[in-house]
Amino acid sequence: MDFSIKTFDARTTPTQAKTGLMIVGVFENRGMSPAATELDAQGAISAALKSGDISGKAGSSLLLRRADGINAERVLLLGLGKEQPIVPKDFTTAAQTLARMLPSLGANDCFIALPLESVRDRDSEWALRTLVLAMRDVAYRFDAMKSKKDPAPNGVKKVAIVVDSAASSAARETLAQSVALANGMDLTKDLGNLPPNICTPTYLANTAKKLGKDFGFGVEVLDRKQMEALKMGSFLSVTNGTIEPPKFIVIKHMGGRAKEAPTVLVGKGITFDSGGISIKPGAAMDEMKYDMCGAASVLGTFRAIGEMNLKLNVIGIIPSTENMPSGSATRPGDIVTSMSGQTIEILNTDAEGRLILCDALTYAERFKPEAVIDIATLTGACITALGHHNSGLFTRHDAAHDALADALMAAGKASDDTAWRMPIEDSYQEQLKSNFADMANIGGPPAGSITAACFLERYTRNYTWAHMDIAGTAWKSGAAKGATGRPVPLLTTYLIRRAKNGPAS
Incomplete structure (x- = not known):
């Protein structure tokens, strides 16, 4: 059209x-x-x-x-x-x-x-x-x-x-941005809708490389040996049960000033989530191909801002693997050491998204970011809390994080891709205590989306951070089954406003 x-x-x-x-x-x-x-x-x-x-x-x-x-x-x-x-x-x-x-x-x-x-x-x-x-x-x-x-x-x-002739110039800019946004959403939908035997971690890495060629992004893809050298023990624990090689994808759009601190987007890239040893029930398990929609939304957002040639520094980080059961798979009760040095007792191998994200969030520190936003289909508990209308938004509660949360929620409202802010408090951290490691990877059924965010928060204390749980908004089930392209509109609108007005926008 x-x-x-x-x-x-x-x-x-x-x-x-x-x-x-x-x-x-x-x-x-x-x-x-x-x-x-x-x-x-x-x-x-x-x-x-x-x-x-x-x-x-x-x-x-x-x-x-x-x-x-x-x-x-x-x-x-x-x-x-x-x-x-x-x-x-x-x-x-x-x-x-x-x-x-x-x-x-x-x-x-x-x-x-x-x-x-x-x-x-x-x-x-x-x-x-x-x-x-x-x-x-x-x-x-x-x-x-x-x-x-x-x-x-x-x-x-x-x-x-x-439009009125006086508004034609602004309208043309808005139209170009809208078409770029639609193109980014289409890419996110395509990636989500592809079957998991096609859309593997390698496929995501190749998609990032193609975007790099098309829009001039810098792209780096780390393999298992490089992740081992970085001591990403938490991420690698999730890869143990699959024969598909894991990929750690870094994509850079450096459209801003040379010394401008970047915004970092971190997208969960589980290309199929069986649950691992803690295997999921069979009903609707095919929809676990959508567990990489966080990664897809990062790539879709880059597709949009690349077409816009947005004057902003943005870095995307995508840890990607399958989560499969096998004789070599990580077991409940295993203890692993994350890139940060913190140890994790894995009580449930189906709580794997936080295990790959925590090492990616630690890796993000090297970019000295203005802000880090991770996007993940992280918990069914978020669907119980918010349904399929709002994505869950989690940040710490202080001036810098309140400003980031306000900006993200405003971008969501402006783009009709809404989010709702949820609490993160020390009282919830108590649920992650382990007798044998620095923390457990689950905190039990109560407040499951909040304790998942609290787990991630432990790896983000050196920068301003927000977590978006898109488990309820990234795809639809039933007769309308398919990826929605969310939260590309929210993320893109947030970045457009940042490029125009600065970090507080």
């Missing part, structure tokens, strides 16, 4: 525009958006509203063909809910309705002339991005593994989004 920005002037009005489809907004009280009012010179739209052919409720629609006095072949009236300002949820509903309709219409091109600046508590950038992401989400297909590909959608191929 090809996107562009269009402006109207005295010589080129919505009425005069020649296009296969013009989309304008209407409201529940029979009101019309400014563009709809202009098109209604001969009363076709007002007549449809008065007749009750369209209610104006969010997501309602009516297609008019060859309306008198309008050059466009078709006019789509799109319900935006109650009169302005438009409720954000109603605008999102309308955008999703429009996205589902466009592939089934006969037009090849369209103009979207909606009041982007009239959404309550949102700016026109948000509205434009919402439109683009909705259309790209509907257009997304994953049929790479099918012998017969899904039929290519027909309908609209060229989309021009109409």
Whole structure:
């Protein structure tokens, strides 16, 4: 789908525009958006509203063909809910309705002339991005593994989004960022949806290398011997049961100033999680291919910021392996030594994500980061706590960490990729006590997502850090099974704001 920005002037009005489809907004009280009012010179739209052919409720629609006095072949009236300002949820509903309709219409091109600046508590950038992401989400297909590909959608191929001429420059920048974000989300979805016999640690490493070639990133991939030399005993303990070689991937986008402290993103890359010796039940175990969605989100975010050429230093770290049972697999009761020197009693081999992340978080210290954010499908307990709407966000509670948490939550709200902050307190650390090592790798069923974060927190005390548990948001189950691309929107929005406004943004 090809996107562009269009402006109207005295010589080129919505009425005069020649296009296969013009989309304008209407409201529940029979009101019309400014563009709809202009098109209604001969009363076709007002007549449809008065007749009750369209209610104006969010997501309602009516297609008019060859309306008198309008050059466009078709006019789509799109319900935006109650009169302005438009409720954000109603605008999102309308955008999703429009996205589902466009592939089934006969037009090849369209103009979207909606009041982007009239959404309550949102700016026109948000509205434009919402439109683009909705259309790209509907257009997304994953049929790479099918012998017969899904039929290519027909309908609209060229989309021009109409803005005021004074806002055209900013709109073009927002559009470019929105398309880059959609491309990053598509990569994250593709990686998540690939089967685990294809998307191995080596595949992730090769994906990082390809991104490096395409966007000029620095990429380094450490193998087992190099990890052994770094004494990553915790990470390596998870690799013991698999024949797939583990990979420790470092990817660098150095778009900022030479001495600018980088933001570091750490993504959990378990390409298949059987649970190891503490094996999972068989039901829905196939979905454990999604246990690398933290890694996929880091690569998707890099895909987005690389296309944007973001003026910021960002480093990605991806520890990647399978977690498999075998005669050589790590056992419950084994004690391992992490890169930091701290020892860990492994009480449950299915709590492996924190074991690979802790060494990656220690490795991150060498970059003297401005902030470190780890992203992981870490705990089922987070789904119990927050469901599938919000990702879990964990940080320490002090001024620097409060500022980081606020910035991440604001980015989530701005991108509709929301997170909810959870506590980290010393009282929860008590659950990780071990009689035989510095800590255990699990703290029991109570507050499972919090004790997992507390485990990671022990490895991050030399820098500002946040942990995002995306177990409930990275993929969908059931008939809609598939990776969601989250939290690429949140991370990308956070990085864009940091590049523009500095660390506190």
